[in-house]
Amino acid sequence: MKIAGLDIGTTGCKITVFEGGEKLDRAYKEYPVIHQTGQHEIDASAVLDSVFAVIREVSERHGDIEAVGVTSFGETFVLADGEGRPLHTAMLYTDSRGSEQCRELTKKLGAMHLAETAGVKPHEMYSIPKIMWMKEQRPELYQKAKHIFLMEDLIVFALTGTAQIDYSLAARTMGFDIHKLRWSQEIFEAAGIDMGLMSSPVPTGTCAGTLTKAAAEKTGLPERTMVVSISHDQIAAAVGAGVFSSEIAVDGAGTVECITPIYDEIPDMEVMARGNYAVVPYVIPGKYVCYAFSYTGGALIQWCVDTIAKKEKEQAAEQGISVHELLEKNSQSPTGLLVLPHFAGAATPYMDGGSRGAVLGLTAETGTADIYRGCMEGVVYEMMLNLEYLKDSGIHFHMLHATGGGARSAEWMQMKADILGTAVTALDVADAGTVGSAMLTGTAVGCFRNLEEAAACMVHKRKVYEPRKEMHEKYMEIFQRYKQVYGAVRPLMGD
Secondary structure, eight states: EEEEEEESSSSSEEEEETTTTTTEEEEEEEEEEEEEETOOOOOOHHHHHHHHHHHHHHTTTTEEEEEEEEEESSSSEEEEEOOOOOOOOOTTTTTTTHHHHHHHHHHOOOOHHHHHHSSSSSOOTTTHHHHHHHHHOHHHHHHHHEEEEEEEHHHHHHHSSSEEEHHHHHHHTTEEEEETTTTTTHOOOHTTGGGGGGGGEETTTTTEEEEOOHHHHOOOOTOOOOOEEEEEHHHHHHTTTTOSSSEEEEESSSSSEEEEEEEEEEEHHHHHHHTTTOOOEEESSOOEEOEEEEEESHHHHHHHHHHHHHHHHHOOOOOHHHHHHHHHHTTOOOOOEEOOOOBBBTTTTTTTTTOOEEEEEEOOOOOHHHHHHHHHHHHHHHHHHHHHHHHGGGGOOOEEEEESSGGGHHHHHHHHHHHTEEEEEEOSSHHHHHHHHHHHHHHTTTSSSHHHHHHHHHOOOOEEEEOOHHHHHHHHHHHHHHHTTTHHHHGGOOO
16 A cells, blocks of 8 residues: 655655555655745745645656645644635744734733643744734734634645644644643633634544545545645654654754653643743653754754865765765864854753854864864753753653664764763664654554554664763763853853
8 A cells, every 4th residue: 555644844845655664756846935024934825736746746656645644844824715725925933923912822821821731831933822913913814714724734624625633733833732632712712813713633643534526636646545634743753763652762863953752641841841842742642742952953064064164075075975974083072162053043941042053162273073073062962951951851761763864973873872871773764754654644544553563664773872981971071061151152142
């Protein structure tokens, strides 16, 4: 049986076709992000067009796809008419609008009450404050709206005519009760938003039905093709890493660095709110996850290569090796450098968009390879800082499953094991989100009996890196200094 995972990202959408756990094909299409002063938007109509285009591309080669699973990035919503047509361009989470409305809602309900109910510390990045802004500033559009969709349920509705959203994506709105697993009437009433416009919340990996006649014609797939509501992209990545127990956490070593631990129950929300951590329902009933992340993981390493390692790029090409391999073999850890990886602002635990990157400890002897490795160290120190914040929340994992491009670097994987003091298993999975989407889709339509069977078929381990005690101790001496860098440097950066 052929199945496909459809992943909706902020700059493009991709679809990957699998059969029996084997990847067969892939298609990708970009769409523009619209940047204006303080406004970051995406054209939801262009997203829809791109989705139909990539499905049509693979259907021409694989007309026998039995099911398509849909996963997407979070927060961004769009008002739509009764046919599911977007009524406006959609605000991304980085858009500054909604801050005043967020303050108003927080004043009404209290920050801690909102966090305990919705699982997220109040912030304008989430959907609810931005919907409030839309109702106040674009009342004519709000009055026309018959639906409020996030990207996952926008696509699912376009394909099936069913308005449903999975729990994990609903939790990115700031209006979903993570205890009762339903929309919070209290929050919607306080926000002045019609809860009836939202899609029906369903468990992650729930079938929405088959393609409508119109969708079948647009995609080239038969009407019998099933469509599955998958999840927020980070949840799909956790599934794709084969992590279903609180004994193991996910290390997403991609452009963004993200550690996703699993909880057997809802953790102490005061602890979570203190570090700006979201609590999200997981695919396994009763379990939850949180996201500890840095905006610049692999992105910082790439910045280093593109900006200061141009000569090394040429040398690597001459030697027939990658520039990463060249830089890694020309330096040693620990470097002693202190690199604050806030090159795109600070994520958890600070959530400080005004923070900036810093490289401290340079000398006349410092070379490009040292800075490169120092950037690698800085990303991991930031994750260590997050794990210290999360200690009181009840995390107790003893293994990380690493995915993404960074998992291919043996040096970085060993460094992570040494700094974090935790074994790291590098997985042979380039795109865990796509694999997780396929696993959930296959389980929903009967390809696999359960996710464990899907993981046995689709999640492949490459190597386990064990922490080295003597190296951990060396890194911890430097980490004690690293913990002081943000507080020392941030006041110098201004607002």
